Every structure is written in structure tokens, then in C-alpha cells.
Amino acid sequence: MSETTSRSMRARGRARRELLLDATLAIIAERGIAGVTHRSVAAAADVPHSSTTYFFDSLDDMIGEAVAHAMDAEFERLQQFRAVLESGAGSPGAAIDEFVEIVRQQSDEHTVAQFEIYLFASRHPALRAHVERILDETRELAGSVLRVNGVTDPHAAAAVVALIDGFALHRIARSEVVQYQSLARALRATLVGFVTLAATTSLGESASPLE
Template structure:
């Protein structure tokens, strides 16, 4: 087979594998992890049943690769935000608005799958590394925004990420219209709160030093 033919075959293989990973995530969002089987994924992807065992060693391997696939897409979006943040082109308010826009653009199916994966990974240590990496990346971005505004509290970034995840969880649990402005407002309030906390803590330290 020619090199052109080999490249074409590899491209088709990559495309089919990605189709299977997307189908796995869609099933996780619709039916939960328990709904993921070789047969259900192949049917959702519209490919022969044998394709799943050709590309993946086991069901856990397929789920793990789907998690990594989802996280890779999210890392790419977060990296775009990191680039904007590091450029210094946006003030704190604009940075928060940009981040809320990232949340807004995230599909509900992905958010449902995200929390399904969180729970599944808590019982499967081999998958936990993907979730932990995602949380670490998000906390790093949060810490960057906070540091740029004078907040060095080591607990602040984790608290902000927990706030964002809580909003996302409520977003998929309630049928009412999502008020993204309330998330932006809460993030601004958290930023102001941590800035104030840092300032008052410094004042307290200074007062103790003079006594």
C-alpha cells in the first residue's frame, strides 16, 4: 500500500476512534456510566460492534479514554483563557466574564457526563488521575486570576472552583432558566471577599506586631 493510502487509513482509524469516544460520552450523559457497553457505544457511533474491541482493550479502557478525550477538549478551552489572562489584556471583571462565557458554551450533556465521571472516578482510582488533572488545571487558572488581584490565600482557588462546580451541578439539576449573571456576580463577590479578607488579615498581623 502506498504512503498516501496508509495515511488515509490512519486518518479513518483516528476518525472512527474519536467517533466512539464521543458516543461513549453521549451515553454517559444520557444513561450514566452503567449504560456504557461495547454494543451501546457501537450502535450510538453507527459502526460495527467489533470496532470497540479493535480500538480499546476493555470497557474500562474505553471509558478512561473517553474521559481523557473530554478533558483534552476542556484543557484546550482553558488554555485559550490562560493565554488571555497572561496577556494582561483583561482586567478582573473582564476575565470573570470570559470565564463565565466558557461555562455558558459548555453543553449540558458534557456537564452531566462530567459529574457522572467524577462519581465513577471516585470508585476507580485509575481514572481519578484525569479528574484530578482537570481540577488542578482549573484551580491554577483560578489562582492566576486571584494572584493578579492581590489574593494569595492558598484556599481561595479551591473555594472558587467549588463555587463554579456547584453552579454547574445546580444548572443540570434544575429545570429553570440558568442565570449566568448570578455566577459572574458570585465570582466577583468571592474576589472582593478574598481581597478584603487579605487586607483585614494584614491589618490584624500589623496590629499584633506593634503590641
């Protein structure tokens, strides 16, 4: 077998494997984790049933790889946002608007799959690391925006990410027109709130009595 033919076969194999992972995520969004079977994934990907067992050792392996695949795609998007943030191309307010735009561009199917994966990973410790990696990266990005505005409160980044996730969860739970300006204003209000909190907290006083 020539090297050219070998490379071509490897490329086709990678393409089919990614097709199966995308199909798995589509099924998770449509039917939940319980809807993922070898047969349903193969049908969604329009490939022979044997393809799933060729590329994946088990159903759990296929789901786990799909989780990692989804988290890698999300990580790449966050890295692109980080590049924009670190370039200093815009104001902190512009960074918030850019982040809201990322949320706006995310499809409902992707968001549903995201929360399905969060719940699934909470019951499967081996997959939890993928979700924690994205949450940590998102918090770090939120912390970067906050620090630009002088906010160093250790609770601020986690609060901002929880706000964004809550907005996303409500977006898929309610059949109403999404008001992304509401999210942008909420993020600005949170920013102002932490700035004010820092300014009004006495030196040496705990930022929260519940720490």
C-alpha cells in the same frame, strides 16, 4: 501498500476511534456510566459492533479512554482561557466574564458527563489522575485571576472552583432559566471577600482557625 494509502487508513482509524469516544461520552451524559456497553456505543456511533473491540481492549479501557478524551478537551479549553488571561487583553473583571462565558457555552450534556466522570473516577484510582489534572489546572487559572487582584490566600482558588462546580451542578439539577449574571456576581463577591479578609486579618494571624 503506498505511503499515501497507509496515511489515509491511519487517518480513518483515528477518526473512527474518536467517533467511538464521542459516542461513549454521549451515552454517559444520557444514561450514565452503567449505560455504556460495546453494543450501545457502536450503535450510537453507527459503526459495526466489532469496532469497539478492535480499538479498545475492554469496556473499562473504552470508558477510561473516553474520560481522558473528555478531560483533554476540557484542558484545551482552559489553555485557551489561560492564553487570553496571560495576554493582559482585559481587566480582572473581564477575565471573570470570560470564564463565565466558558461555563455558559458548555452544554448540559457535557456538564452531566463531567459529573458522571468525576464520580466514576473517584471509584477508579487509575482514572483519578485525569480528573485531578483538570481540577489542578482550573484552580491554577482561578489563582491567576485572584493574584492579579492581590489575593494570595491559599484557600481562595479552591473555593472559587468549588463555587463554579456547584453552580454547574445546580444548573443541570434544576429546570429553571440559568442566571449567569448570578455566577458572575458571586465570583466578584468572593473576590471582594478574600480581598477584605486579607485586609482585616492581623499580621501573623492564621486566615482560618480550621487549618
